[in-house]
Amino acid sequence: MPTISWDPSMTTGVDSLDNQHKQLIAWLNDLLSAMSVGRGRGEVESLLDKLGGYAVMHFGHEEDCMARYNCPVAALNAAQHKDFVATFSSFREEFDRDGATAHLVVRVESELMRWLAGHIKRTDTQLAPCVRDRAS
Numbered sequence: 001m002p003t004i005s006w007d008p009s010m011t012t013g014v015d016s017l018d019n020q021h022k023q024l025i026a027w028l029n030d031l032l033s034a035m036s037v038g039r040g041r042g043e044v045e046s047l048l049d050k051l052g053g054y055a056v057m058h059f060g061h062e063e064d065c066m067a068r069y070n071c072p073v074a075a076l077n078a079a080q081h082k083d084f085v086a087t088f089s090s091f092r093e094e095f096d097r098d099g100a101t102a103h104l105v106v107r108v109e110s111e112l113m114r115w116l117a118g119h120i121k122r123t124d125t126q127l128a129p130c131v132r133d134r135a136s
């Protein structure tokens, strides 16, 4: 089963953000495995609840950090977060309607896991030089 893992190319320069990324990655891996092996609906629902709430909390914290450090990608980051929240709620609706279908398992990989890894590497990591410049 494809999983994603945190690696140093995802460093943002802010430990609390890195730790939140690790938690999000861990829960996405759990979600994919729970859905692929056909775990009970309740288990998948509780993972989706945790993930959705945690992602929103994380996005807020990260947007504050980017604003504080005058990060040039702050607006882009916030716009991408908004897209993810929309994707996540359409995912949630599909799950509530159809359950853990093969189509939805593919969506976890392509729209949630791959999105998160790419977003962290391309957008979130642009915070690191801003934090470094401020420290020097």
Ligand SMILES: [Fe+2]
Pocket: 062, 077, 081, 119, 123, 124
């Ligand atoms: Fe972000």
Ligand SMILES: [Fe+2]
Pocket: 021, 058, 062, 120, 124
């Ligand atoms: Fe992030």
